[in-house]
Amino acid sequence: SAEELDRRIRAAKAALGDRLVILGHFYQRDEVLAYADYVGDSFQLATAARERTDAEAIVFCGVHFMAETADLLSTAEQSVILPNLAAGCSMADMANIDQVEECWEQLTELYGTEPDASGRVPVIPVTYMNSSAALKGFCGRNGGIVCTSSNAQTVLEWAFERGQRVLFFPDQHLGRNTAKAMGVPLEQMPMWNPNKPLGGNDATALDDSRVILWHGFCSVHKRFTIDQIAKARAEYPSVRVIVHPECPMPVVDAADEAGSTDYIRKAIEAAPAGSTFAIGTEINLVQRLAAEHPEHTIFCLDPVICPCSTMYRIHPGYLAWVLDGLLEGQVLNQITVSDDVALPARIALERMLAARP
Ligand code: 13P
Numbered sequence: 034s035a036e037e038l039d040r041r042i043r044a045a046k047a048a049l050g051d052r053l054v055i056l057g058h059f060y061q062r063d064e065v066l067a068y069a070d071y072v073g074d075s076f077q078l079a080t081a082a083r084e085r086t087d088a089e090a091i092v093f094c095g096v097h098f099m100a101e102t103a104d105l106l107s108t109a110e111q112s113v114i115l116p117n118l119a120a121g122c123s124m125a126d127m128a129n130i131d132q133v134e135e136c137w138e139q140l141t142e143l144y145g146t147e148p149d150a151s152g153r154v155p156v157i158p159v160t161y162m163n164s165s166a167a168l169k170g171f172c173g174r175n176g177g178i179v180c181t182s183s184n185a186q187t188v189l190e191w192a193f194e195r196g197q198r199v200l201f202f203p204d205q206h207l208g209r210n211t212a213k214a215m216g217v218p219l220e221q222m223p224m225w226n227p228n229k230p231l232g233g234n235d236a237t238a239l240d241d242s243r244v245i246l247w248h249g250f251c252s253v254h255k256r257f258t259i260d261q262i263a264k265a266r267a268e269y270p271s272v273r274v275i276v277h278p279e280c281p282m283p284v285v286d287a288a289d290e291a292g293s294t295d296y297i298r299k300a301i302e303a304a305p306a307g308s309t310f311a312i313g314t315e316i317n318l319v320q321r322l323a324a325e326h327p328e329h330t331i332f333c334l335d336p337v338i339c340p341c342s343t344m345y346r347i348h349p350g351y352l353a354w355v356l357d358g359l360l361e362g363q364v365l366n367q368i369t370v371s372d373d374v375a376l377p378a379r380i381a382l383e384r385m386l387a388a389r390p
């Protein structure tokens with residue numbers, strides 16, 4: 034029962050004390066976040082994992098790539114636990130290391146490896162945090178970097194200082210929306226099709242490219258539409274529409290603002306009482322913001338409930354199970370990144386942390 038799980042989780046937390054830290058992503062359900070020591074977006078949770086070197090176990094209530102990142106940023110003595118190993122991310126799965134290596138080989142063939150007169154290499158690879166550790170390692174090995182939705186522009190600026198163009202994966206929307214906001218024309222953002230290697234891809238478009246986009250997307254954020262925005266504006270003329278940059282470009286263009294999870298939270302906190310917000314992001318976060326801010330009217334753009342189905346796979350039952358394991362000295366569902374991947378992946382992550390303004 035829920036009471037029984039609550040009792041077990043609280044007892045384990047009390048017994049383990051500072052030896053345990055529980056991290057929870059904003060998209061987790063409230064029944065899970067009730068036990069989190071830190072609640073945040075993927076950037077904030079990565080930072081928390083890096084800072085809490087005193088905790089022996091980091092239990093990550095989020096998805097697989099976040100737990101991998103926590104392992105990369107924590108010490109060798111700490112263990113990172115993902116309560117349900119089936120909590121993956123469909124976007125992260127849309128780019129695998131073999132496809133990216135293949136793409137890189139083709140791009141190297143096309144552009145060579147020589148820097149231009151100002152010392153910029155032909156291509157800098159940039160991976161969204163929402164990707165496997167293997168892809169972060171790829172970026173570390175090839176002069177590249179990681180970004181999150183909260184620092185994508187800073188990271189692209191970093192990349193353009195060092196490279197003539199960027200290969201951005203896995204999320205086409207974050208790549209396109211960010212580069213567009215920086216003034217890169219759409220014609221200079223061809224999409225790489227891994228099923229159609231060079232030749233099948235438009236070589237002319239690639240010649241003039243500034244950002245080469247991967248075809249990945251988030252199944253939650255791609256549901257938002259411009260019709261939903263039009264409807265919200267018709268119903269509430271003073272509505273402020275804020276969407277996550279993982280939404281498709283027409284949706285971001287039709288919104289008033291686009292920003293990461295944390296940006297959305299801060300915008301709501303700073304608004305004068307009585308404001309109306311239509312939000313285009315995951316439903317657990319939107320409903321929590323609405324509950325925390327009764328002084329505003331806050332609703333999700335999508336009238337059909339749209340949770341992230343893989344985030345939802347973390348249930349208090351799994352949390353109780355891994356915590357009971359820790360009490361018995363067992364590390365269940367540990368996430369470890371092997372050294373050959375971890376060393377370069379850390380380089381790409383550290384570049385991101387250093388690039389932050
Ligand atoms: P942020 O936590 O960076 O806002 O990312 C949203 C997301 O899709 C997490 O999976």
Ligand code: SF4
Nearest residue numbers: 122123124251253341
């Ligand atoms: Fe992946 Fe989208 Fe879920 Fe984030 S919200 S974990 S990007 S599927």
